[in-house]
Amino acid sequence: MSQRFALILGPVGVGQERADFAGTFTVVDAAAPALSVGELSTQRGDGVFESIGVVDSHAQEVTAHLERLANSARICDLPEPNLEQWRQAIAVAAAECPAGEWVIKLILSRGVEHGPTPTAWVTAAPASDFTAVRSAGVSIVTLDRGYPLDIAERSPWLLLGAKTLSYAVNMAALREARRRGAGDAVFLSSDGFVLEAPTASLILRFGDRFITPAPTGGILHGTTQLSVYEFLAGRGFETGYEQVRASDLGRADAAWLVSSVRLAVAITAVDGQSLPVDHALTTELNKYLLSPRD
Template sequence: MARAAAQCPEGEAVIKLILSRGIEHGPTPTAWVTASAAPDYARPRAEGISVVVLDRGLDLAAPARAPWLLLGAKTLSYATNMAALREAHRRGADDAVFATSDGFLLEAPTASLVLRRGDVFVTPEPAAGILHGTTQLSLFAHLAERGFTTAYETLPTAALADADAAWLVSSVRLAAPITAVDGRALPHDAAFTAELNAYLLSPRD
């Protein structure tokens, strides 16, 4: 950790642990750690981001019907995710939220989706090719400690625009409030978001 801190003495940093199977047919895996300065996400955390909803091209049951597609696998291939971000930018938005072709919310290209309904915080059920996000799991644990209810649900696409608030959460950007969905304004609480990001930036075991 001290070496990583020395590489990035100021501001936030990104530390990645990468584990591979190693040399083909070799006896041991290969692991390495990288450390680099993190992009400055102060503005999206404070001012929020706009998103568009994009069709992922698959229905909700596709992963169960065709598990060989490995839709829930985390890989180093970001081609689809980067293409989705380019399309979002083409439409004048900052980011995208994927939805199934039969109308259910999934996740963003590089983040988990969290919605607020009163004192209940929900995220799409880990299915249909999406997995738990580590930042989302940590945030839900924190919210539960504060007395809020957290839940995993199969959410229709309309739930995003109807939410009291929404965030995209990831390990580097942390919690970025969504301020508009497909051009329609969404309310956001800057003070509450700042509290969430203070927690996510705090040292934890």
């Protein structure tokens, strides 16, 4: 196959039950024109997406990603996606991925402006090589997101709990982190609580207890964070969700950014302050995250 693969998903009635959705997929050349100029995903970023890691043709954490896609669609008032159709499309795309690490993206857009149906498609492409950063770790800076912790509940129109295509702010945060000499960033609420990274979840270790900021206040519930917690629970560690003060970051015995494609990356410093790194556990986490998981 070529280095990229794409499927356009045809419309399916909400709740429609069927065993085989193969006839609803159209294979297209990912390098060729495929979207209308009136497509709202490109005009306004009006849509939602998921990125799924693929290891040796096996798509990881598919159920968790599909559940989050459906939740994002609900928050954005998009039609409910038919998850079995998406699951079968993911299987088709994963089967086209050669050995190694790839990434499948699911995109659900509101469609063409004034059009009758949403637009949906799936792409597969080689993943970037994250071997070095998984080994060396990354320094981070903290950035004010500009909202208090409870803003998502008070202002749902901000769509903070959805994984939307509007990622300009996230990318700007990463550029700002690099301007400050760091490799990544972690957002803080305006009232001093830790949120998440622009493209990853945060996990902190205090002794034998691991915590992550509670998935409220516009924090996405990370699919890889859930897998990490499964691994840690199997090792006998305590895990939990808490509201984390910004001042707690520097007290952690270790910390990681975790995401579907980059996997587990140890945090080496926060705002210039060194943080302990557990290299052995990081290696174990990534070995687990690279194993087949549904």
